[in-house]
Amino acid sequence: MDFTNPYELLVATVLSAQCTDERVNKVTPALFKKYGTPQKMAKAPIEDIEELIRSTGFFKNKAKSLKTAAIDLVEKYEGEIPQELGPLVELPGVGRKTANVVLGNAFGIASGIVVDTHVTRLSNRLGWVRGENAVVIERELNPQVPQEDWVMFSHYLISHGRAVCKARKPACSHCFLEETCPKIGV
DNA sequence: CTCCCGATAT
DNA sequence: ATATCAGGAG
Structure with a gap:
């Protein structure tokens, strides 16, 4: 999975649901260029997010999750990614698997084995x-x-x-x- | 349990 | 034509 910071990993992992990493890596460069931070994603037009991630499948659900999660991150966590399982799982589109991926790979926190x-x-x-x-x-x-x-x-x-x-x-x-x-x- | 959903391999 | 892909929500 291609990412350069915890937020990018979070987004890429949300997109990876029922989709290959290879496909995710094809859409993330353009997505991150436009909406590479929670602040930018929170203000992005939902239709624009949908179009950018369409080929990953489930694109309407994923777009809504990304936008809503970004708003939560800005409002509740000052745009930072929580480094605990509980707060992460509360984000829309983020389940236990995604949370474990982010904690383990972005923060080096062994929260649990990733079960995909x-x-x-x-x-x-x-x-x-x-x-x-x-x-x-x-x-x-x-x-x-x-x-x-x-x-x-x-x-x-x-x-x-x-x-x-x-x-x-x-x-x-x-x-x-x-x-x-x-x-x-x- | 069902629904979300496009791209690819078989 | 169908199964599968770093799943999650209702």
Whole structure:
């Protein structure tokens, strides 16, 4: 994900819902050039935001979230990004997954393991967890991994999920976990 | 649980 | 034609 400050990471992660990072990285340069701060995003015409982010999908919901969240950031936090889970999750369009991404990657705060579609899929296939509930998965994974490794742990799983343990056609013959993986649900 | 939604791979 | 993509809200 391409970003140069916590706000950009927050915006990029909101846009990444049900959309590839590659696609997000195609719209963020123009978006950040025009509305790269909460102050600017808060005053942006909603239709303009929608047009800039259209190709990421769910663009009406995401545009409304970005604008409203920016207004909240300006009014409640002086345009700064809160460094705690609670306040972050209260922002529209920001759930636990996005909050963990921002805390871990922008501030180096190990709030929790990021559980996205890839972490969910791989954790199930590897037999570490059972089920799709992200909160439950995070609660079960957190104590199994040293806290200082949480950020990298998520990155490794997501990277492996994209390149090898793909949702549709997993490349098990090229996987270094081939021998030990129970391949649950594959 | 459903809805939001465009781009891409299969 | 359909499944999937660094999900979140009602």
